[in-house]
Amino acid sequence: MTQLIDGKAISAQIKEELKERVATMKERGVEVTLAVIQVGNDPASSVYVGNKKKACAYIGIHSLAYELAEETSEEELLKLIDELNEKKDVNGILVQLPLPKHINEEKILDRIHPLKDVDGFHPQNVGSLCIGRKGFVSCTPAGIIQLLKRSGISVEGKECVVIGRSNIVGKPMALLLLQENGTVTVAHSKTRNLKEVTRRADILVVAVGKPKMITAEYVKEGAVVIDVGIHRNEQNKLCGDVDFDDVAPKCSAITPVPGGVGPMTIAMLMNNCVESVALQK
Ligand code: NAD
DSSP, rough: OEEEOOOOHHHHHHHHHHHHHHHHHHHOOOOOOEEEESSSSHHHHHHHHHHHHHHHHHHTOEEEEEOOOTTTTTHHHHHHHHHHHHHOOOOEEOSSSOOOSSSSSHHHHHHHHHGOOTTTOHHHHHHHHHHOOOOOHHHHHHHHHHHHHHHTTTTTTOOEEEEEEOOOHHHHHHHHHHHTTHHHHHHHETOOOOHHHHHSSSSEEEOSSTTOOOOOGSSTTOOOEEEOOOOOTTTEEESSSBBBHHGGGGSSOOOSSSSSSHHHHHHHHHHHHHHHHHHHH
16 A cells, blocks of 8 residues: 655644744743745745745744835845844744846845745755754755654665755755765756666655656656655646656655645744744854
8 A cells, every 4th residue: 555645744743843832932932033025926926925924823933024016126135134134033034936037046045144044045054954064954855854754764775866956955855865864866857767767766756847757667666756846737736746646556655746745845944943043042
């Protein structure tokens, strides 16, 4: 029987744990505050920001919303980040991406103080992950490690293949699997004989950004398959990078879309906000 890795249930469990931690912190007079900045009103970004605010409210994290006009200049945004960096009562700063074209995303993300960078995108946090030091880790890959751990799947000694080498998913995922003592291969758009590489995997993480690209022939019998992709198909239904119906019978465990990796990202963002208090001490 294939184990269905239930991201909805696991993320709910993490949120409950965080809610309790935040309540205990409040009893000691410690409040957690997240500043969320959105520039412009891209509808998808508004949904993501709304979900983050809702999660904060549920857990007891105080959220500050900065909804800036599309025409906001890079200088204005940098100034706001500088102000929030200075504020002792702001623990986390999150800038919703994508930013309007006239703003340099890299410059903005680099300006967030590494100890307030709850998205884990700052080069200092990426460097810390690389050499195994404390710091914020990108939420989606951190969530995948929690999915594996809380589903009783050990990484140690396993052949792990990550398809995709983006800065926010593929690369940090590979580093985290290495930290868990996996034997890690990163495959990408220039990989030759992709199927041969992926068929070696005991744990296959797919972050390729192509709907249903990964079919059963890419997967070894009994592998664990983690699907990071999110797409809408022609019927407006959500699907992943993995062809679930084709692949699931061949695996020992698999994440569905929706209800797999997706809900973990916000849960780990909330976790980073709570952790920020200790890191800032
Ligand atoms: P990306 O486009 O930045 O990276 C895709 C990667 O796939 C690239 O590194 C590329 O080298 C590789 N790739 C592309 N075509 C390939 C091919 N034919 N063979 C092998 N490798 C190939 O995407 P991303 O930001 O890493 O996101 C990947 C997917 O995950 C997207 O569907 C995205 O929507 C989704 N995503 C989901 C969450 C979540 O919370 N669930 C978070 C982030 C991203």
